[in-house]
Amino acid sequence: MKEQMTSIIxxxxxxxxxxxxxxxxxxxxxFDKVTWVPNTKDxxxxxxxxxxxxxxxxxxxxxxxxxxxxxxxxTAVIVVSDDDKTDSLIGFVVDGVKEVFDLDESxxxxxxxNGNTGLxxxxxxxxxxxxxxxxxxxxxxxxxxIEK
Amino acid sequence: MIxxxxxxxxxxxxDNVHDLEEALLLLEKDTxxxxxxxxxxxxxxxxxxxxxxxxxxxxxxxTHHLETVFDLVRNNKLSITDxxxxxxxxxxxxxxxMLEVGDxxxxxxxxxxxxxxxxxxxxxxxxxxxAAPAVQASSETAVKDxxxxxxxxxxxxxxxxxxxxxNPFYLLDDLHAMGEARVVAFFEKVPALNxxxxxxxxxxxxxxxxxxxxxxxxxxxxxxxxxxxxxxxxEIGAGNLLTANAxxxxxxxASKLQKSLTKQDLVAKASDSTDQAKKEIKKKVQLKExxxxxxxxxxxxxxxxxxxxxxxxxxxAQLNLFAENDGNPxxxxxxxxxxxxxxxxxxxxxxxxxxxxxxxxxxxQRLVRDLSKELDKDIDFVIEGGDIELDKNIIEHLxxxxxxxxxxxxxxxxxxxxDRIKNGKSPKGTILFKAYYSxxxxxxxxxxxxxxxxxxxxxxxxxxxxxxxxxxxxTRKEIFELVFLSGFSTKEEVTDVSGRGVGMDxxxxxxxxxxxxxxxxxxxxxxxxxxxxxxxxxxxxxxLLVKVxxxxxxxxxxxxxxxxxxxxxxxxxxxxxxxxxxEEQYPFIDLxxxxxxxxxxxxxxxxxxxKYEDRKVGLLVDQVIGEYQTVVKPLxxxxxxxxxxxxxxxxxxxxxxxxxxxxxxxxxxxVKKYRTKN
Numbered sequence: 001m002k003e004q005m006t007s008i009i010x011x012x013x014x015x016x017x018x019x020x021x022x023x024x025x026x027x028x029x030x031f032d033k034v035t036w037v038p039n040t041k042d043x044x045x046x047x048x049x050x051x052x053x054x055x056x057x058x059x060x061x062x063x064x065x066x067x068x069x070x071x072x073x074x075t076a077v078i079v080v081s082d083d084d085k086t087d088s089l090i091g092f093v094v095d096g097v098k099e100v101f102d103l104d105e106s107x108x109x110x111x112x113x114n115g116n117t118g119l120x121x122x123x124x125x126x127x128x129x130x131x132x133x134x135x136x137x138x139x140x141x142x143x144x145x146i147e148k
Numbered sequence: 149m150i151x152x153x154x155x156x157x158x159x160x161x162x163d164n165v166h167d168l169e170e171a172l173l174l175l176e177k178d179t180x181x182x183x184x185x186x187x188x189x190x191x192x193x194x195x196x197x198x199x200x201x202x203x204x205x206x207x208x209x210x211t212h213h214l215e216t217v218f219d220l221v222r223n224n225k226l227s228i229t230d231x232x233x234x235x236x237x238x239x240x241x242x243x244x245x246m247l248e249v250g251d252x253x254x255x256x257x258x259x260x261x262x263x264x265x266x267x268x269x270x271x272x273x274x275x276x277x278x279a280a281p282a283v284q285a286s287s288e289t290a291v292k293d294x295x296x297x298x299x300x301x302x303x304x305x306x307x308x309x310x311x312x313x314x315n316p317f318y319l320l321d322d323l324h325a326m327g328e329a330r331v332v333a334f335f336e337k338v339p340a341l342n343x344x345x346x347x348x349x350x351x352x353x354x355x356x357x358x359x360x361x362x363x364x365x366x367x368x369x370x371x372x373x374x375x376x377x378x379x380x381x382x383e384i385g386a387g388n389l390l391t392a393n394a395x396x397x398x399x400x401x402a403s404k405l406q407k408s409l410t411k412q413d414l415v416a417k418a419s420d421s422t423d424q425a426k427k428e429i430k431k432k433v434q435l436k437e438x439x440x441x442x443x444x445x446x447x448x449x450x451x452x453x454x455x456x457x458x459x460x461x462x463x464x465a466q467l468n469l470f471a472e473n474d475g476n477p478x479x480x481x482x483x484x485x486x487x488x489x490x491x492x493x494x495x496x497x498x499x500x501x502x503x504x505x506x507x508x509x510x511x512x513q514r515l516v517r518d519l520s521k522e523l524d525k526d527i528d529f530v531i532e533g534g535d536i537e538l539d540k541n542i543i544e545h546l547x548x549x550x551x552x553x554x555x556x557x558x559x560x561x562x563x564x565x566x567d568r569i570k571n572g573k574s575p576k577g578t579i580l581f582k583a584y585y586s587x588x589x590x591x592x593x594x595x596x597x598x599x600x601x602x603x604x605x606x607x608x609x610x611x612x613x614x615x616x617x618x619x620x621x622x623t624r625k626e627i628f629e630l631v632f633l634s635g636f637s638t639k640e641e642v643t644d645v646s647g648r649g650v651g652m653d654x655x656x657x658x659x660x661x662x663x664x665x666x667x668x669x670x671x672x673x674x675x676x677x678x679x680x681x682x683x684x685x686x687x688x689x690x691x692l693l694v695k696v697x698x699x700x701x702x703x704x705x706x707x708x709x710x711x712x713x714x715x716x717x718x719x720x721x722x723x724x725x726x727x728x729x730x731e732e733q734y735p736f737i738d739l740x741x742x743x744x745x746x747x748x749x750x751x752x753x754x755x756x757x758x759k760y761e762d763r764k765v766g767l768l769v770d771q772v773i774g775e776y777q778t779v780v781k782p783l784x785x786x787x788x789x790x791x792x793x794x795x796x797x798x799x800x801x802x803x804x805x806x807x808x809x810x811x812x813x814x815x816x817x818x819v820k821k822y823r824t825k826n
Contacts, residue, residue, distance in 0.1 A: 035699060035796075035803065035804040035805075035806065036698075036699060037783075037787060037790060037793060037806060038699075038742070038743030038744060038745070038790075038792065038793070038806075039742075039743065039744070039790055039791075039792055039793075040787065040789075040790050044786070044787070047783065047787070047796055047804055047806075048804070049798050049802055049803070049804050052459065052462070052781075052798060053781065054781045054782070054783055054784065054795075054796040054798075054804065055784070056783065056784055056786045056787050058786075086784075087782070087784050087785050088784065088785055088786075089784065090784070090786055143786075146786050147785065147786060
């Protein structure tokens with residue numbers, strides 16, 4: 001853990017719960033139409049217009065190897081920025097956003113993840129809350145993967 | 149607060165340093181030019197004064213020593229040598245460094261600086277011995293024009309002037325205070341001692357005054373004595389004529405012989421010197437106008453302005469859309485007017501962010517000078533079209549690629565002087581930097597008259613590197629294109645100067661980032677030319693809106709030659725992607741194929757003929773929608789790899805249209821073709 005986290009935003013992917021550091025999140029949007037960009041990686045599903053800026057959208061479900069992707073009412077886009085620059089804004093499509101809550105660092109445990117998480121393989125840690133595990137995704141690793 | 153002033157000082161000093169560097173380069177070519185030496189001295193003086201004021205004490209001290217050297221030069225006590233110039237160049241670098249770091253107390257730095265100062269002092273210490281007459285001749289007689297004028301003033305007080313308490317000497321003092329003056333006193337009326345009345349004034353004077361003040365200001369001196377004196381003020385000429393030998397001789401003569409000076413006499417004497425003075429007047433005048441006609445604005449403010457104008461253009465497009473749908477003629481008229489105005493505003497705002505190339509070229513001139521000294525080559529760096537203006541963002545992006553290109557030219561292009569003589573060339577090589585407008589683009593050519601590149605050599609190299617197949621037939625132009633492929637570097641051994649692992653592919657990539665194109669041409673024994681084609685601005689373009697599958701795309705209109713509807717074109721060998729139009733064959737790229745989409749529907753295809761280097765290539769799209777003025781927004785760092793699309797544009801209704809980079813698109817597809825033959 002490089003930085004101190006104060007709170008996290010949890011979301012659903014394939015019925016499992018994951019989370020981002022709240023400080024990295026800029027917007028949460030309803031999933032709407034995206035403009036597809038040709039000749040890009042499959043999981044980069046396109047770009048959107050967010051307040052006059054062009055933001056690329058990556059489908060985090062696809063990145064994590066989820067099959068049978070369906071968009072429903074809860075499908076959302078979480079816009080994050082790894083380093084606070086407009087240039088680095090990127091939106092991730094998730095099955096649904098759950099909640100924002102404060103993090104007690106003592107609760108944080110090493111992530112033990114069974115099964116396939118696709119291109120996302122770095123986690124800051126996991127916590128146990130309300131009978132379920134929440135895995136916090138290390139954003140910088142995901143961002144590097146996309147840039148590759 | 150003080151930090152703000154400091155920042156301002158650093159900014160201004162950088163200008164001064166820039167000026168210093170420029171003057172020094174000029175001085176190197178013309179070591180006896182007093183004006184340039186003066187300019188250097190002034191720049192140093194300003195640096196010294198400012199440095200002390202804003203807490204750059206070490207800078208101030210250092211510059212002081214340097215200034216001492218140039219003061220000696222200025223006073224003809226020291227002549228300009230290559231050593232002085234080289235040392236001054238080094239000093240300039242040191243000054244730049246000091247401006248960056250401010251005062252330091254690091255021991256190494258201090259020792260370094262002390263050593264430097266000592267080197268500088270060596271010149272000023274050995275001054276008088278090495279007195280140089282080189283600059284002397286011209287400085288003596290030339291009349292400096294500094295905006296001042298020279299007047300002949302006659303003062304004839306009447307005898308009773310002393311009675312009302314006036315002391316004529318105070319008048320003379322006042323005149324002296326206005327500038328440089330020489331007074332001739334005439335005593336012929338002074339009577340013999342026995343008839344001398346001490347309350348009467350017998351003398352009269354003539355004054356030759358050089359001053360920047362006007363005639364009226366001179367008259368003001370005599371305002372209280374007008375009635376008691378005969379005063380005449382005549383202008384002799386511009387500039388300080390007192391420095392002219394002829395004038396000062398006649399003043400001496402007048403004083404000795406008690407003979408009055410006349411205006412005609414002085415004017416005639418002065419005219420000898422005025423020819424020289426006139427030249428200087430011209431320069432002076434130009435300089436002054438230049439200063440008034442420009443103001444300094446923080447570049448972030450300009451960025452902001454350009455951004456706002458871009459937003460305005462987007463909103464204006466929305467308004468147009470609304471007005472068209474609304475159908476109200478009054479609203480439509482308003483929207484049209486706003487469109488007209490915003491276009492003008494756009495052009496205006498963009499012209500503000502244009503800066504002349506010259507500002508950037510200075511450092512290249514310096515680079516060529518330093519590099520050629522290092523490599524023992526003799527190279528002239530000639531600039532044509534340095535006043536061509538480009539968007540400052542483009543110029544910023546241009547530095548690295550140009551650095552690489554010019555380094556290449558110095559290191560690999562130009563031969564050693566001996567080799568040049570052997571090949572019947574002048575031992576001095578030339579690198580010509582040429583910039584000019586061509587349509588909506590700016591062309592930049594870097595030409596050297598060096599040994600050139602053998603196309604066969606490039607071809608063989610590309611074959612050995614596996615970039616092309618040995619049987620591939622390539623035109624001359626296509627061969628030179630190979631240089632830009634990644635994994636291609638013609639120089640075997642890595643030299644210190646160029647070839648630091650940065651190849652021409654990086655140059656192309658960097659130029660591509662600002663939507664420019666780069667190409668190379670070369671002739672063995674004659675030299676190599678690199679041509680850059682650059683857009684004038686980055687963020688707004690006129691484009692053609694087209695539809696491919698479900699997406700809208702923008703193709704820059706500057707690249708478009710013609711548009712054809714499908715039914716007028718006869719498909720020839722379509723399997724080979726060549727189409728026959730008006731008896732001519734054009735290769736074409738099916739965008740639906742390149743973008744890996746399906747065809748929207750049959751029968752509505754259109755072919756857009758775009759320029760690509762000296763060829764024309766067709767792009768096949770589903771539908772042409774119309775002309776569109778677009779603000780190009782970057783796609784961000786995650787989509788940089790995507791080369792066919794250079795940006796995106798937000799349409800009036802909030803949807804996004806992607807901007808196609810046609811040059812890159814065609815280039816990529818052409819490259820693919822060579823490779824698939826392997």
